[in-house]
Amino acid sequence: MWLDRVLKLPVYIFGEALLGVALATVPLAWWLGWLNMGWLYAVGFAIGAVHTTAGSAAQIVLTQVVPRERLVEAHAKNALASSGAEVAGPGVAGALIRFLGAPVALLVDAVMLAISAWILRGVKVHEQRKEVPKGEGWRRFRADLMEGLRFVRQQPLLIAMATCVGVWQMCHQAALVVQILFATRTLNMSEQAIGLSYIALGVGTVSASVLGHRISARIGPGPCLILGWFITALGWLLLAVAPVGTLGVWMFGLMLSLFGVGAVLIFINFISLRQAVTPEPMLGRMTSTVRWLILLPAGPGALIGGWLGEHVDLRASLAFAGCTCLLMCAVAWHWPVIRGVKVLPKPQDTVPGTQVVDEATT
Numbered sequence: 476m477w478l479d480r481v482l483k484l485p486v487y488i489f490g491e492a493l494l495g496v497a498l499a500t501v502p503l504a505w506w507l508g509w510l511n512m513g514w515l516y517a518v519g520f521a522i523g524a525v526h527t528t529a530g531s532a533a534q535i536v537l538t539q540v541v542p543r544e545r546l547v548e549a550h551a552k553n554a555l556a557s558s559g560a561e562v563a564g565p566g567v568a569g570a571l572i573r574f575l576g577a578p579v580a581l582l583v584d585a586v587m588l589a590i591s592a593w594i595l596r597g598v599k600v601h602e603q604r605k606e607v608p609k610g611e612g613w614r615r616f617r618a619d620l621m622e623g624l625r626f627v628r629q630q631p632l633l634i635a636m637a638t639c640v641g642v643w644q645m646c647h648q649a650a651l652v653v654q655i656l657f658a659t660r661t662l663n664m665s666e667q668a669i670g671l672s673y674i675a676l677g678v679g680t681v682s683a684s685v686l687g688h689r690i691s692a693r694i695g696p697g698p699c700l701i702l703g704w705f706i707t708a709l710g711w712l713l714l715a716v717a718p719v720g721t722l723g724v725w726m727f728g729l730m731l732s733l734f735g736v737g738a739v740l741i742f743i744n745f746i747s748l749r750q751a752v753t754p755e756p757m758l759g760r761m762t763s764t765v766r767w768l769i770l771l772p773a774g775p776g777a778l779i780g781g782w783l784g785e786h787v788d789l790r791a792s793l794a795f796a797g798c799t800c801l802l803m804c805a806v807a808w809h810w811p812v813i814r815g816v817k818v819l820p821k822p823q824d825t826v827p828g829t830q831v832v833d834e835a836t837t
Contacts, residue, residue: 483532488595490529495588497521502578535758546747548688555684623760635812637768642803645772649780650796657789662723675728679735696744697816703740712797715790751819
């Protein structure tokens, strides 16, 4: 709700700078002898708060610098940059920690975030924000909250996608809590073998980032979303039946690669669709509402996966994730509001009860 009242780019820039400061305090506290678990908890809280606010602002800023009809392509390119960083980042971090130590590695991370914030200052966007009369900010909070919920509830596409992505998050967490245990205890993989297998995850995410928007343009963002769910479900089911031995190790890597491909296809289309259908003055409320809805099932999913892994078998958790996701794919395929989306939809022209003012910022 707050994001709809302010300019998003400054929030994004401030978030990047705050992340850099938070990380820089860790080596400083270590050097002064103040570092303890309480300090690390505070830094972790700051990082989580920044990702909640500045992360949402970053998604909205993207809609202000690219035409809405190119949102899938823009998110795909953004995913490519993130995937490249995820592939190269652990290796660079490992080298820095080995040769310079962990404190210096965190300082390098803080400097990179400061550079990111400085670069973002040069981005020019044309923003629209909601005008709130002075003194009514807090009194409008509940009304804005309900307005955001009503908007999401009145959009069949948003409700359908939030439901399906919520189920997918549940499946993802159910598989995630056991996949490393499955690799070590069932497949007898070493730490080195597991680490090398994660290269396949990077290959999958980079490949999908390069080709994702072309696939979406060819079959439509709705079917592409379903394809992403199906690919991840296939990966979990393959791992559930993976035999012990070399083939099982390769299947673990294949699962990671399939997950990388599927996850990128899911989120470049999911984020693009929900932004495309939403008028700019509602983007903040829509984003926070939908993110809250899709993360609600994550906790129960982790609990289900852990319970099945402990009381039944580790393969049962993976099978639950794969079968549930496949069932959700079947439902989504017969849900015209998702399968029938072949092009990005247009937002409503106006939002009732909203006064919009235009501002340009640099």
